[in-house]
Amino acid sequence: MSIAVNIEKTVGDFQLNTEFYADIGITAIFGPSGAGKSTLVNLIAGLVKPDSGYIKILNEVIFESQQKINVPANKRGIGFVFQDARLFPHMKVESNLKYSNRFGRKGHLSSFTEIVEVLNLAQILHRLPGNLSGGEKQRVAIGRALLSNPKILILDEPLTGLDEGLKAEVIPYLEFVRDNFKIPILYISHSQSEVVRLSDRIVVLEKGRILEQGKTLQILSSFSVAKKLGLRDLSSFVEAKVSKHASDGITELDFAGSKLFLPKIDAILGSKVYLRILAKDITLAIEKPKKISALNILQGKVDEVILGNGPGAIVGIEVGGHRLTTRITQRSLNAMNLKHGQTCFAFLKTVSVATSDVIT
Amino acid sequence: MELSSQEIDAILLSIKVSIWSVVFSLLPAIYIAYVLSRKKFWGRQALNVIVHIPLILPPVVTGYFLLLLFNRTGMIGRFLDTYFGVTVAFHWFGAVLAAAIMSFPLMVRAIRLGFESVDSKLEVAAYSLGANKFIIFLTITLPLIIPALITGAVLGFAKSMGEFGATITFVSNIPGQTQTIPSAIFEFLQIPDNNFMTLRLVCLSLLISIGALYISEVLASRLSRREHNE
Known part of the structure; x- marks a missing residue:
């Protein structure tokens, strides 16, 4: 299953022109x-008609x-949150779930009982939406979309508007859906931390065009x-594995x-975490220093x-x-005579863990 | 203190006329309210004005137009007489027609407010789940405007109970046939020293209207409680 999009649309003086492809897993928009994210979503969903181009889901x-x-729109097989x-x-x-x-x-992408179980909805089945917390509402919305037998899923800023606690509550469910339902998911967001944590691929939009x-x-x-x-905000985003809580x-x-x-982080041994290292928090040296307070020193080229x-x-x-990216002054660059391919040492002054509550 | 048969007839007829008036105008009112609040089309303003005409015309004028159209030589009246052998003018069903037309704008206004308060994003959500537009109307839009429907129906009922000008012009004031509560009150007022009967009917009319309003309020609040708390 996959979705291929190549469309153009002009609305007033805003022009959208995008071409991308998304496979199974989460692709962040x-x-x-x-930038044109909602316009793009409305075009794919079929709520607005593109001026030209094509949209294919698998080969359809x-x-x-x-x-x-x-x-x-109602025949496109696109599930929405x-x-x-x-x-x-x-x-x-x-009734919302069964709609x-x-x-x-x-x-039958998934059964009602399965969805109730994996999204942990059994306790709230008989409640009306007016009495649910923001996190519970989003879980129901995810379940409702999955039960509509979608060929692809579009999550349109599903965590925006939730506070950090509720975000942390919903994210594991999104990860579960990503890992267990073999469908392409487009995840619309402006939050770097959400995108880093959830998506494998990213399409960066700017002024209606794809930047990268x-x-x-x-x-x-x-x-x-x-x-x-x-x-x-120039940062390096990297993946690391928790090996020991000392x-x-x-x-x-x-x-x-x-x-x-890192100072103690709340993650189980062996789990993957995403780290964000701000470029201005990296110091470079040509030789490995001997006695220094910084704990994190990495050798690279x-x-x-x-x-x-x-x-x-x-x-x-x-x-x-x-790849780590750092910002230094041109004066230091010249003084150190840094050249392409040269071995150097990077000291990391601060490393943030990219759970949604550390960076936004 | 027993009611005279004339009074009983008037009360029963008023209730019958008002119920039928609401029954007949509810579906068209829902349709017109939907069209006016959701569709953009050429002539929308014209339709809006036409719907509101009975509200701004003197009721006697509306009754006169009805008489012109529906009496046995009128455009519609002749047709009904020739093909169905029915005469609406001077018949209780004429009173229903007059009441329905007079209360129609009020019902449309109330129901239209309901449509405007429904978040159309919910309809988009239902659409994304694969439902077609008619099903969405039945399962999402209509249930969400039930309070407005109740308000519209009660307003229509109350207006029909009180309709006088168009009714008396169109179907006259025949006791036992076309005499509603307001026409009966009018007749009693013509008779000297009949204050008691007049007042009694006025009180009854008040009771029926207030009772209808009360029932509608109870229904509407029970519905909104079901939606928001529980």
Whole structure:
């Protein structure tokens, strides 16, 4: 199952022009507000008609401008989870979940009992949506969408508007859906932390166009994306594994063949965590320093140097297959005589764990 | 203190006329309210004005137009007489027609407010679950406007109970046939020293209207409680 999109649409003086492809797993559609995310969603959903192009789900064409194919929204087989949940207020949770089976798309991607179990809905089946918490509402909305036998799922900012506690409550369910239902999921978001945690691939939208697309961690760490989103936030996003909770309150992580040491983080041994390292929090050295308070020192090779217009420079360092990006001044760059391919050491002053409550 | 048969007839007829008036105008009122609140089309404003005409015309004028159209030589009256052998003018069913037309704008307004308060995003959500537009109307939109439907029906009922001008012009004031409570009150007022009967009928009319309003309030609040708390 996959979805291929290549569409154009002009609304007023806003022009959307995108081409991308999404496979099984979560593909993030990422961008600041006004980038065209909701327009794109409405076009794919069939609520707005593109000016030209095509949309295919697997091999089925659901929109093609030249052949005048335009499958109506209710026949496209796209499941939706909206930011505002949109549960039917006059129906109990159970009836909300069964709506598509009674009145819409019937199917068997998953059974009612299965969904109730995996989303932990048994306790609230007989409640009305008005009495549910934001997190519970989103769980019901996810279940309702999954029970509508979707070929693809679109999650439209499902965590925006929830507080950090509720976000943390919903995220594991999203991960479960991602890992257990073999369908493509488009995850619309403007939150880097959500996207890092949930998506494998990312499509970065800006002013209606695709700025970059590819693997989430790589793309978000790239200079071109940071340049658009704000250099202040230029960061490296990497994946590490929890290897030890030491008795002195330090958590050890395996990363790129070496160890990282962080103040105790709340994650079970062996689990994967995503780390965000701000470019300005990395210091570079050519020789390995002997006595220094920084715990995290990684050896790598310079693989990119970009000079800015001001006094700064961006240096990309390859560390055991991962890429760290750092900002230093051009003066330091010249003093250290850093060159492409040169071995260097990166000290990480601060490392954040990308659960949704650490970074946004 | 027993009611005279004339009074009983008037009360029963008023209730019968009002119920039929609501029954006949409810579906068209729902349809017109839906069209006015949801559809953009050429002539929407014109339709809006036409629906509201009975509200702004003197009722006597509305009754006069009805008489012109429905008396045995009128456009519609002749048709009904020739093909069905029915005469509506001076018949209790004419009173239903007059009441329905007079109360129609009030019902449309109340129901339209209901449609406007329904979040159309919910309909989009139902659409994304694969339901077609008619099913969405029946399962989402209509249940959500039930309070507005009740309000509309009660307003229509009350207006029909009180309709006088168009009714008396169109179907006259024949005791036992076309005499509703307001026409009976009018007749009693013509008779000197009949204050007691007049007042009695006025009180009854008040009771029926207030009772209808009360029942509707109870129904509406019970519904909204079901939706928001429980």
